[in-house]
Amino acid sequence: MFAHVLIGVDFSRAWPLLQQRLMRLRAKGVKKVTLISSISPKEIPHPSPDDIQRVRQRLEAEGEPLRDIGLSVTCLVETGKPSERLAALAQQYSPDLILLGCQGQGRWQNMLLGSTAQRLAHLSDIPLWLEPINDVLSSGSDFTTLVLATDGSPAALAADQMFQALSPHYQNHVALMAEALLVADGRGVEDAQLHLAVLEKRVPKLDTVIVFGEARHALIEEAKAWKADLVIIGKQGHSRLKERLLGSTAQALLEGVNCPVLVVPEKPHAY
Known part of the structure; x- marks a missing residue:
């Protein structure tokens, strides 16, 4: 399902982890890889041809080394803001997945950090x-527990579908809904129960949980309790408020759960 993966490469300590992740995803069908390195104006304002x-x-x-193991590899060097260049090339090359290293708080200035990842999530439909x-680099198998954080809205439908498509690759499947998000959207627990019941019919052996309290904190704590190996969330709309919510939730999950987060736009490719 991820036959073509586009990877943002900055040669930082993120790169070995992304290579490791790619090897794991390769077992799930990756055949083509596009490596992109963007020279940021903050690093080199006016890069020369030699740069x-x-x-x-x-x-x-x-x-x-990726070609040596049979992958088709394209390497591209861009100049400009990494998030904008990655989004533009993702639109041009139409990969099935963008893979990006992310760490909050901006402690490592030479890395593709939270701000780039958040901006890319808003710009890209991949x-x-x-x-x-x-x-410490992770090791061993990490295809054990798949967690979906959904609000049951039409905008989250693509994330729900991604969850269903990935579920056969994981042993445990958990769907979470936050009661606070339902209330904010004018819906109740009954709506959540109905939505989760539909998911249960589509995903075998699904555990469903409605969490209460402040939504972001409740989702993080529940995902941690389930020892999530991957959390899937949907991209919610395009307003400034919802963009901030998306960015803060995704980054909070990364920092709080310490596992990968898959952000699925409202209208991604078919899986």
């Missing part, structure tokens, strides 16, 4: 896999 060539050579060197950059 671009050096980055291109380094990126090609990183792509060779599912975005945010890989948390931990102090």
Whole structure:
């Protein structure tokens, strides 16, 4: 389902983790990889042809081991804001997934951090896999528990469908809904129960939970309790308020649950 993966590469400590994630996703059908390195104006305001060539050579060197294992690899070097260039190239090349390293608080200035990931989530209509950059690389299998954080709205339908499509690859499946989000949207617990009942018919052995209290905190604590290996959330609308909500929720999940977050836009590719 992720035959073509586009990866944002910045040669930081994020890159080994993204390589590791790619190897795991390769077992799920990855055949083509597009590696993109964007020279940010903050790093080099006016990159010369030599600057671009050096980055291109380094990126090609990183792509060779991937070619050696049979993947089709394209390497692209761009200049400009990483989020805008990644979004533009994602639109041009239509990958099935964007893979990006993400760490909050801006502690590592040479990395693609939370602000880039949040902006890219708003700009792109491609599912975005945010890989948390931990102090220690993860190891072993991590296709155990899949968690969906949904509000049951039409905008979240694509995330629900992604959850269903990925569920056969995981042992445990959990769907979470926050009562506070339902109330804010003028709906009640009965609506949540109905939506979760429909999901139960589509995803075998599904555990469903309605969480109470402040939505973001409640979702994080519940996902942590289930020891989530991946949390799927939907991209909610395009207003400034909802963009901030998307960014804060995704980043809070990354930092609070310490596992990958898959942000699914309202109208992504068919799975």
